[in-house]
Amino acid sequence: MMALLNNSAMEFQALTSADWNGGAPMLCVTAGIILALLAEVLPGFKPARHVAFLASLCAAVLFEMRILGAPQGTIFQGTFSADRASALWGILFCFSGLLAWLYSRRYYKEEKPFLAEHDILMLCSVLGMMLMAGAEDLLTFFVGLELLSVPLYSLACFRRVRMESVEAGLRYFLLGAFAAGLFLFGTALMYVATGTISLAGLRETGLDSSLSLLGVALMASALFFKVSVFPFQFWVPDVYQGSPTPVTVFMATGTKAAAFAFLMKVVFLLPASAAGILSIMAIATMAIGNLGALIQEDLKRMLGYSSVAHAGTLLLVVTSSLIGDPQAGAPLQAALYYMAAYVFTAAGAFGMIAMLEGSGEHFTKLESLRGLGTRRPLLAGALSIFMLSLGGFPATGGFFGKYFVFTSTLRADMTVVSVLGVLLSVVALGYYLRVIMTMWMRPPVEGQAAPSAYRPAANFATGLCVFFVLALGFAPGWFLERFF
Amino acid sequence: MLTDYFPILILLALVVGFVTVVLLLSNIAGRKRMNQEKASAYECGMDAVGDTRVRISIHYYLVAVLFILFDVEALFLALWASAAKTFKEAGIGGLIFAEILIFVFVLALTLAYVWRKGGLEWDR
Numbered sequence: 001m002m003a004l005l006n007n008s009a010m011e012f013q014a015l016t017s018a019d020w021n022g023g024a025p026m027l028c029v030t031a032g033i034i035l036a037l038l039a040e041v042l043p044g045f046k047p048a049r050h051v052a053f054l055a056s057l058c059a060a061v062l063f064e065m066r067i068l069g070a071p072q073g074t075i076f077q078g079t080f081s082a083d084r085a086s087a088l089w090g091i092l093f094c095f096s097g098l099l100a101w102l103y104s105r106r107y108y109k110e111e112k113p114f115l116a117e118h119d120i121l122m123l124c125s126v127l128g129m130m131l132m133a134g135a136e137d138l139l140t141f142f143v144g145l146e147l148l149s150v151p152l153y154s155l156a157c158f159r160r161v162r163m164e165s166v167e168a169g170l171r172y173f174l175l176g177a178f179a180a181g182l183f184l185f186g187t188a189l190m191y192v193a194t195g196t197i198s199l200a201g202l203r204e205t206g207l208d209s210s211l212s213l214l215g216v217a218l219m220a221s222a223l224f225f226k227v228s229v230f231p232f233q234f235w236v237p238d239v240y241q242g243s244p245t246p247v248t249v250f251m252a253t254g255t256k257a258a259a260f261a262f263l264m265k266v267v268f269l270l271p272a273s274a275a276g277i278l279s280i281m282a283i284a285t286m287a288i289g290n291l292g293a294l295i296q297e298d299l300k301r302m303l304g305y306s307s308v309a310h311a312g313t314l315l316l317v318v319t320s321s322l323i324g325d326p327q328a329g330a331p332l333q334a335a336l337y338y339m340a341a342y343v344f345t346a347a348g349a350f351g352m353i354a355m356l357e358g359s360g361e362h363f364t365k366l367e368s369l370r371g372l373g374t375r376r377p378l379l380a381g382a383l384s385i386f387m388l389s390l391g392g393f394p395a396t397g398g399f400f401g402k403y404f405v406f407t408s409t410l411r412a413d414m415t416v417v418s419v420l421g422v423l424l425s426v427v428a429l430g431y432y433l434r435v436i437m438t439m440w441m442r443p444p445v446e447g448q449a450a451p452s453a454y455r456p457a458a459n460f461a462t463g464l465c466v467f468f469v470l471a472l473g474f475a476p477g478w479f480l481e482r483f484f
Numbered sequence: 485m486l487t488d489y490f491p492i493l494i495l496l497a498l499v500v501g502f503v504t505v506v507l508l509l510s511n512i513a514g515r516k517r518m519n520q521e522k523a524s525a526y527e528c529g530m531d532a533v534g535d536t537r538v539r540i541s542i543h544y545y546l547v548a549v550l551f552i553l554f555d556v557e558a559l560f561l562a563l564w565a566s567a568a569k570t571f572k573e574a575g576i577g578g579l580i581f582a583e584i585l586i587f588v589f590v591l592a593l594t595l596a597y598v599w600r601k602g603g604l605e606w607d608r
């Protein structure tokens with residue numbers, strides 16, 4: 001025991017400047033959490049919570065930009081990497097949290113007294129995502145995963161007076177706990193087989209024993225569950241529909257991005273022979289998502305299915321990176337671009353539902369959108385742009401996301417899979433265009449009140465989303481040069 | 485590698501086998517003469533009355549969660565305390581002490597938050 005202690009004390013290294021620079025974004029968010037908690041309990045400081053929330057996210061984005069300019073490499077003694085990719089993911093998470101926060105203003109009614117907890121839990125989740133995207137060993141990732149999931153479980157049932165919300169939270173919790181267990185078990189098996197849990201160590205030893213392959217399979221299942229890939233996608237529509245819509249904004253964009261960030265990092269663990277089954281899973285996911293969405297009458301549920309379909313498309317990039325794209329960095333770039341476009345598009349689309357429904361139940365049905373084009377042309381226009389981007393129309397971010405994904409899969413010689421994927425994307429237009437048609441071409445329902453337009457925060461968020469969706473669609477070169 | 489765990493497999497087989505054999509034997513060879521006295525709960529138990537599903541106050545869970553929180557804090561502090569001397573000799577005692585202080589500060593903040601929010605009041 002004493003020898004062990006001596007040993008660890010000798011190995012102890014003081015934090016270097018790279019550690020500080022690379023960890024700065026996470027420190028900012030942590031400071032934000034602490035300050036928001038303090039503001040909540042100190043008398044007279046309540047409004048300061050909003051300042052703490054926004055300031056910490058802004059500071060985190062700025063520090064991530066700094067890392068983007070000067071990558072710090074692997075820090076914290078090899079447990080975390082502050083490179084360009086993790087910085088970009090981090091910026092996306094901050095935006096995801098910010099957009100969800102903006103859309104949650106004026107959304108809740110009875111839950112108003114607990115809004116402080118809502119914001120603090122959201123910050124905790126953002127912190128967990130950052131930890132996940134940069135994790136360089138399996139346990140660091142697991143801590144990030146739990147830091148992301150546990151706050152989300154409670155956020156999912158934040159409208160606790162509503163049965164669906166509580167049900168969504170419970171369902172998410174039970175399945176999420178199961179996935180976490182799978183991940184831990186997989187990690188344990190890999191450790192038994194190889195004696196290491198760091199990604200660098202696993203890259204060195206390789207995973208060829210059957211025990212370690214079993215571990216990889218379990219770990220991959222847990223990750224597939226989080227990104228909602230077939231056959232682990234069944235919970236998504238229910239949870240997305242039941243959760244309060246601002247939380248759905250956050251779940252659909254942030255959680256998915258965080259899990260994919262790590263999935264892109266651990267692709268090398270999968271055996272090359274897994275490429276076939278991965279492509280099948282990707283196509284099946286796209287098919288289930290798109291065909292399921294076609295028959296939905298509820299807008300929120302439809303977008304839930306659509307989010308499953310998008311996970312399938314992203315899984316194609318994972319596959320092409322496993323097979324080996326001749327351009328080494330291209331799959332990661334494609335995944336990042338796709339996810340960046342998806343974060344702003346999906347956040348905007350789900351956020352519009354949050355805006356339209358207020359705290360009532362109406363306006364989540366497709367029918368209730370009738371005539372929105374004549375009553376609130378700006379809102380309808382924004383929602384149309386989001387729908388077109390989700391469907392991958394040119395001049396929107398979604399188009400270039402899909403374009404990069406499919407060029408990468410084509411370079412990796414997955415011709416059949418790519419063709420199937422493009423065809424399924426065309427099927428998807430069926431339900432995206434239906435939303436646009438309902439808004440612009442059908443008269444409003446008699447006696448239904450128009451949705452309130454006075455929501456400064458949500459309007460600002462929508463503007464932000466529209467701006468980024470169009471910017472990513474019109475000037476991909478500018479973004480690629482500077483960020484990706 | 486896996487062969488190292490073979491003894492555990494043997495132990496597992498022995499345990500399962502023993503339990504199965506004993507239960508089966510007592511079931512097959514045992515004499516079954518039931519009477520009032522025998523069917524009643526033995527000394528340490530009591531007669532089952534009423535519903536087994538008891539609703540537990542929600543406060544109980546709150547207190548339990550808080551307990552676990554500060555239990556873990558105590559665990560970390562104990563680990564640090566037992567290694568403090570080694571850290572000091574290695575010349576990083578001050579740094580580790582500062583880290584522990586930050587840790588305790590964050591947890592103290594949570595306590596203040598819980599207190600302020602009325603989480604410690606039983607009758608509410």
